Amino acid sequence: MLTQATFDFIDEVDRLRDQAALVASFQKVVSGFGITYFMVGEPKPPATPLTENDGHIWGTTWPSEWLSRWTTRNYLQVDPVVRHIRTHNRPLRWSALEGASDDPGKRVMLEAGEFRMHGGYTVPIYSRDGLAVAVSLGSEHYELGKREEACLHMASIYMHATLERLRGRYARPRGPKLTNRERECLSWVAAGKTDWEISQILKIAEQTVHEYVQNALIKLNATTRAQAVAIAILTKQINT
Amino acid sequence: MIEVVTSRNALLYRDALEEMFRIRHRALVEFQGLERLRRADGRLTDRFDTDDAIHLLLTGDDGAVRGGLRLLPTTSPHVLSEILPQLCDCKGLQRDPKTLELSRMCIDPNLDFAARELGRNRLLVGLVEFCHRTGYERITLLIKTDTLYRHLLIGLDIKPLGLAVDRDGLKQLAVVVRVTDEALDALRQALAVRESEIHYVGAPHEDALVLGPAARWPLAARL
Secondary structure (H helix, E strand, O other): OHHHHHHHHHHHHHHOOOHHHHHHHHHHHHHOOOOOEEEEEOOOOOOOOOOOOOOOEEEEOOOHHHHHHHHHOOHHHOOHHHHHHHHOOOOEEHHHHOOOOOHHHHHHHHHHHHOOOOEEEEEEEEEOOEEEEEEEEEEOOOOOOHHHHHHHHHHHHHHHHHHHHHOOOOOOOOOOOOOHHHHHHHHHHHOOOOHHHHHHHHOOOHHHHHHHHHHHHHHOOOOOHHHHHHHHHHOOOOOO | OEEEEOOOOHHHHHHHHHHHHHHHHHHHHHHOOOHHHOOOOOOOOOOOOOOOOEEEEEEOOOOOEEEEEEEEEOOOOOHHHHOOHHHHOOOOOOOOOOEEEEEEEEEOOOOOHHHHHHHHHHHHHHHHHHHHHHOOOEEEEEEEHHHHHHHHHHOOOEEEOOOOEEEOOEEEEEEEEEOOHHHHHHHHHHHOOOOOOEEOOOOOOOOOOOOOOOOOOOOOOOO
């Protein structure tokens, strides 16, 4: 049963040790749903050309000629699916795009048809910094229903989250980063120095030190210096 | 501070609980717009606010209630078992003495953005720490798919009980979260919250709920 295969995949992701194994396992699950062409990649910001081997494509079963054409002709920028997911946080069934009047976009979809990708479903994964990854699932005859799409959506979420964890990219707390000077001053505060002592060490005015430290407190949402130091250490913005 | 309220010490917290019911209403009805929960008296309670419920109240230094959440034993009727069992149709309802169901988590929307964010982080860490110190091993709850993703990235062990459905205009699903040393470490680090101050006062000496010693950070050796 397809739902069972999805849940089995989710149970086993923790045991997969590297990106290749994870993508292969994911590919096996999606092929069970009749998906022959899948692509997992990081859509770069508009106006940045994507090349075939720059590491932003994590795994794909697209026919190599199509992939080559898609990257060298920079279809990433006109592909209507990609354009849609840049502004919508929801998975998209490609057929829902029917009726788009945009010419270059329509041509991309027609050309995909030449390679037998007639229908599909794309899951955007958003992190705190914006669109992180897109999981694109295509097939010759796309006939998946809501329940199957829910399975694929969930499998995509787990695939990507596990990949991010494997790459060591743990979620950092939201908030502006400290500047070098703010970090420097706060490190001295952590070492027990007063503003005056820090001003002597760094050879800047005491008032300036005070301002750097105050800014750090505001950025870290701290009410006291001790709290700011604790938060900065916890978020690895200063070392002890 | 996190204050634990059960049927055994609820008398001490009558006013605080009232405030929390009003915060629930402000947060879920007025702030989030869930009209189906609106009550004429501005207090959001329901049939699950029973003697079995454990409430965690987030209070400020001045003692004012800033937010809270409700925990229900899964061995008694709870939200997933009574109202949304279909959301657990893949893995089944989780019913056991070491699993609590989380619901009605909210922060006072009258607080400013930074205070709400800080409050939410403190409440979340407080929740996991409370379970860790009282021996509960799992928490089930309903969450949005976006929330699932963010918390998977933190390193929490979260598994779905069923597929996501559309509810209140969002994609939501039932999940189970494991309470472990690693989970608590990861959450404290990601949300920049150190050990929570948790108080369970006024209950009889032989109360069934025993708050164990504070969990020093970090817990897991690899950190």
